[in-house]
Amino acid sequence: MAIRVLTRFIFHRFMSTSQRIPSCPNEKIRSLSRNPNAPIKASPEFVEKSHYRQLISLANLFQRYGFPASQLHDFLGKNRFLLNFSLVDVEKSLGILLSFKLWQKSLVSIICTCPGVLELGFLRKWEMGISELELSSVSSLMIQNVLEHSKKIHLEPADLHRSLRILKDMGYSDVTSARLFEEFPRGIMMKRHKLELELVRRIEFLKGIGILGNEIDQVFYLFPGILGVGVEDRLKPLYYEFKDLGFSEDEVRREVIKEPRILSMEAGELSRCLEMLWALKCRITIKEKILSKGPFRAGFEVKLRVDCLCRHGLIRREAFKVLEREPRSIIYQLVDIEKKIEFLVHKMGFSIGCLIEVPEYLGVNFEKQIIPRYNVIKYLRSKGGLGSEVGLKGLIKPSRLRFYNLYVKPYPECEKIFGRFSRDAEVKTRHLVGLWKLFKPPSYSQTNEDMRNIKLFMEFLV
Template sequence: MYSLILHGRRSIELQKWRKLADSANLLQNAFAFSSARAVADVSLRDGRKGKNFTVSYLVGSLGFTTKLAESISRRVSFEVNGNADSVLSLFRSHGFTDPQISSIIMNYPRLLMVDAEKSLGPKLNFLLSRGASSSELTEIVSEVPKILGKKGEKTLGRYYDFVKVVIEADKSSNLKKICHSLPQGSKQENKIRNVLLLRDLGVPKRLLFPLLISDAQAVCGKEKFEESLKKVVVMGFDPTTAKFVQALRIVQGLSDKTMLEKVNVYTRLGFDGWEMFNRYPIFLALSEKNILNSVETFLSLGFSRDEFAKMVKHFPPCIGLSAELVKKKAGFLVKKMNWPRTTLVSHPAVLGYDMEKRIVPRCNVIKTLMSKGLLGETGNELPPIGCVLKNTDKEFLNRFVRKFDDQELVAELMTIFTGDCAS
């Protein structure tokens, strides 16, 4: 098995990995333009208020950069600091250092929303009561804060032990001794052995720990796991990437026959099925019905099969988008904003953007500028979709908001962009 690992490493080093564009969130709730100003502005305003407070809190209390705080605020948002202050105080009272607390919140920010007295406190005290030292507790929770999201003392204790073994393995050269100390054939022994094997293969801890604290079958068993791991290594997946773990999950969960059938579904549609698997392993988890429904959705919107194939080639997650979202976003961008359908063929990634947080606010700014005659040579010239939706917030604001000398206009546009305007 270890010779396979070494061979896999060498073959992986020789490969030139393709760089893929970042996929945005794919499955978010969206709504049409007609309700954007009447209904969406209310939720946008409330959400933006909480987001702004959260960003200020993270910057002031934990020293995060504004960029990092804004990223975290997309995952958790609050408008008062009482509960968050209690959580931070609780961690400090248990000996967590400020860098450790920052790491915990950065990786698992939802803990700021958890009741410190009724939920977090009892869990930390339970781990201390069963023999964990203060230093072990702070180290393990800092490495894998999602442990504190587990319910039930038995489950919490079991996963704590799993993580503890792997962390101790990092400090020991005798891995076999660690595994042999566990009950042979037990679920714990299998999981620890398999995770340590993945660690030796080069899978980073950030990908290993989620496997440890879940009941996923990807690292359970022995013969099936080793067989699946060999296949994934031979296929050339890079063990340092999330795609390696995704591929292992798929191969572990599907028979060879089922995998081939799913690959053939893509092939029949005109795609290279194995290339699709190599680029996005998770797509093999989609059922044939879901794949065909996706095709029908795009065809029903007027896209040709060749156009759909082009879109998938440039943005494979198109296949994973829900029919409802595709229809809403495409309808909004084509019918309400008047971008030609061919624009979506050239820029399919925009269909993956969040309707509420990105598409609607930016398009509201563009509509306002057009109504005032401030865009392009004609005054109401619709800019390219890429300039409006694909640029970063900073680039968009510099190009369409901050460039104006009229401060009242800038303030009005910023209000529209942030969703703080009245409906």
């Protein structure tokens, strides 16, 4: 029933943009009497019913294969050409996509991004081409990216096989070749001479900084995007910058092998990150943890966090300001930073710009501080127990004890939500029971002479 209501809504929106021809039975009869051999056209009512049935069938089919019902309205409205496809062919196309062992999320993603892949002839051609690949393992991500790019830029399976042979002839392993197809399918499907030239240029650059043999294969596996980074305009100036900053050739080589994504940095980016690190004003222990793997790696960690904040809406100047005011965020893993930002925006309802005013949010513990405090405020807000709205600053900046006294202690039901300082919580002692007796000063018996001296001293004070 729900799918019928949805498809009815989609169909009416679909027909609202098309021109409807008013039907007039008398005109049809008169035209047939004048020209009995003229072809009979389908009435608009018949066309409407036909499109309506097609929409219902397509919606049922997509939903059966895991397509979210909430996205069907926009998807079918934007891709009206699917109504011209045979329902049997669309079902066969979906079956071929499932035979590639795609995850349901990947299947929905590839259909939404490039609905043209549902063309049956296109998929049959690639079904045969992928089955003939001489790779030990073919991932679903590789198939998804190859199909999307081949449909958009009109590539053939022969182009894929040619690129794979070039990589094997140049000594790349199957795992690295598959990784390149996954992460950089457009670059790996260049013309033969151009692909060979680009690979040779990057190999020569890596050899020039001391990376040889299997280490080159490892760099390409960990950072496939190196094919999209220019040698003359990006890689060489970046290497010269590393040397100008005082890093030795061995140090640069060692860091590139451990983390090849360093080569994705822009010229001047590492200098800006190190400049911020040297100017940090924080506790010595925090600065020692940040620099524990060396200044080179620390500068790159700062760059990753700046990029993370910029992806979520901050500009670079604001991102550097947030990290400068809250250096603890550099110690946390990037996954934890992403988790905190997602919780801030989608769960708590704050904008990413709030981090400029309250950067401490990224430095506090997510499980022990952010979630319990948010749950307490959410409960009090639902019960009307808040006199005024509590912003991010009022949620994060108070100490644990102050937050407890303000929002938890007056409401006993919040103690279990908050956990900390709860009466039911078990308090763990730092020392063994009875250990205090060892530190108790010894007692001495007081003699009559001691008592007389004390009295004389007290009388003197009075």
